[in-house]
Amino acid sequence: MTLAAPLNEIGTAPSRAPRQPRLALLGTGTVGRAFVARHQRLSQRGLALPAFELLANSRGVFDCAGDPEQVLQLANDAQRNGVAHEIDAARLRRGDILVDATASDAVAARHAEWLSRGIRVVTANKLGNGADLLRAQAVARAQREGHAHYGDSATVGAGLPLLRSIRELVAGGDRIHAVEGVLSGSLAWLFDRYDGMRPFSGFVREAREAGYTEPDPRIDLSGEDVRRKLLILARAAGIALEAHEVQVDSLVPATLADAGDDELDARLPLLDAPLREHYQQAWRDGAKLRFVGRFEAGEAGCRASVGLRALPADHPLCGGSGTDNRVAIRSDRYCEQPLVVQGPGAGAEVTAAALLDDVLRAYAGG
Numbered sequence: 598m599t600l601a602a603p604l605n606e607i608g609t610a611p612s613r614a615p616r617q618p619r620l621a622l623l624g625t626g627t628v629g630r631a632f633v634a635r636h637q638r639l640s641q642r643g644l645a646l647p648a649f650e651l652l653a654n655s656r657g658v659f660d661c662a663g664d665p666e667q668v669l670q671l672a673n674d675a676q677r678n679g680v681a682h683e684i685d686a687a688r689l690r691r692g693d694i695l696v697d698a699t700a701s702d703a704v705a706a707r708h709a710e711w712l713s714r715g716i717r718v719v720t721a722n723k724l725g726n727g728a729d730l731l732r733a734q735a736v737a738r739a740q741r742e743g744h745a746h747y748g749d750s751a752t753v754g755a756g757l758p759l760l761r762s763i764r765e766l767v768a769g770g771d772r773i774h775a776v777e778g779v780l781s782g783s784l785a786w787l788f789d790r791y792d793g794m795r796p797f798s799g800f801v802r803e804a805r806e807a808g809y810t811e812p813d814p815r816i817d818l819s820g821e822d823v824r825r826k827l828l829i830l831a832r833a834a835g836i837a838l839e840a841h842e843v844q845v846d847s848l849v850p851a852t853l854a855d856a857g858d859d860e861l862d863a864r865l866p867l868l869d870a871p872l873r874e875h876y877q878q879a880w881r882d883g884a885k886l887r888f889v890g891r892f893e894a895g896e897a898g899c900r901a902s903v904g905l906r907a908l909p910a911d912h913p914l915c916g917g918s919g920t921d922n923r924v925a926i927r928s929d930r931y932c933e934q935p936l937v938v939q940g941p942g943a944g945a946e947v948t949a950a951a952l953l954d955d956v957l958r959a960y961a962g963g
């Protein structure tokens with residue numbers, strides 16, 4: 598038996614207004630700040646967007662009843678108490694949208710749990726789909742179980758239509774044979790600028806200031822960031838690639854890898870001599886340096902690698918400038934001529950735009 602809704606005074610069932618999804622933002626750094634600013638700009642232009650319920654960072658969790666830009670300021674000015682606050686799951690309900698703009702493994706480890714509760718997750722953090730295979734599989738399962746949207750377009754190419762293209766090709770019955778390209782915006786920028794004369798470490802500092810690098814630039818320089826992106830792309834192509842199956846050639850010498858956060862800046866010049874040598878060798882050979890990630894899927898399994906390559910100046914991967922990613926996708930359909938996607942692959946603005954696109958998709962999903 599079903600219970601009829603009580604009738605109101607004019608004899609019609611009272612309309613129960615659907616609960617509006619609310620927005621929770623984790624991470625108020627480079628990307629989080631740009632996200633709040635873009636949210637405000639788009640809202641002022643009349644775009645329907647969910648309102649902020651709370652903002653959180655490693656300093657705490659902040660209610661957001663008023664102006665989110667003021668709360669953001671408050672959150673970033675708050676005293677550190679040494680504890681990385683995680684959002685209390687009870688604060689969010691089914692249908693809410695949680696945006697992960699942190700680089701935190703602990704936060705990414707909770708994506709599946711949130712999704713399984715019907716909370717929609719939008720992320721710039723690559724550690725959900727780009728770390729352990731088991732975690733990525735749990736995220737996929739939780740999306741189905743919780744009927745919740747997982748928006749990860751910011752994780753590769755800062756929103757370039759790369760992941761989307763691969764998923765659409767696969768959905769159309771295509772098989773992805775190989776993906777190869779420049780997948781790091783910061784390393785693209787570094788090798789576009791580096792002239793073999795000024796110290797490489799100075800350019801690294803500039804890239805960090807500009808918001809192109811990860812919070813710890815060694816994640817970029819070691820190839821780890823590209824490994825994560827390659828894993829996300831391969832998994833989107835239906836390939837169960839494990840992190841340890843990607844061969845990664847790091848640019849970071851052991852003495853820099855071992856440095857504590859407080860020593861990092863002082864040790865960056867350890868990059869200078871080896872990078873100068875790479876540059877000079879490439880210059881003598883008439884080549885250009887590009888940091889390339891690739892995977893190739895075949896009968897015998899998938900081979901994947903990440904590292905610095907010296908390429909002929911007219912090589913297709915040498916096109917592009919600034920933070921441009923340039924990626925070639927080969928599939929059944931794009932066999933002889935690859936599908937090539939190129940465009941800015943790092944920076945707070947493009948990343949925030951990709952996050953907002955995913956929020957709008959999740960919001961439109963009801």
Ligand SMILES: NC(=O)C1=CN([C@@H]2O[C@H](COP(=O)(O)OP(=O)(O)OC[C@H]3O[C@@H](n4cnc5c(N)ncnc54)[C@H](O)[C@@H]3O)[C@@H](O)[C@H]2O)C=CC1
Pocket residue numbers: 623624625626627628629653654655656681682683684698699700701703704721722723751752755782808809810811812942943944945948
């Ligand atoms: N900068 C870029 O071009 C792009 C960045 N991304 C990703 O965006 C994410 C954020 O990057 P940035 O804004 O540059 O980092 P950031 O270091 O400027 O900000 C990180 C924020 O996360 C907060 N946080 C850390 N642990 C937390 C926790 N447990 N709970 C809540 N908040 C926590 C920090 O307090 C800080 O506010 C990273 O995962 C990065 O890979 C993705 C695409 C492009």
Ligand SMILES: N[C@@H](CC=O)C(=O)O
Pocket residue numbers: 752753754755780781782783784809810811817822942943944
């Ligand atoms: N640090 C990353 C930012 C985007 O993911 C990069 O350099 O590409």
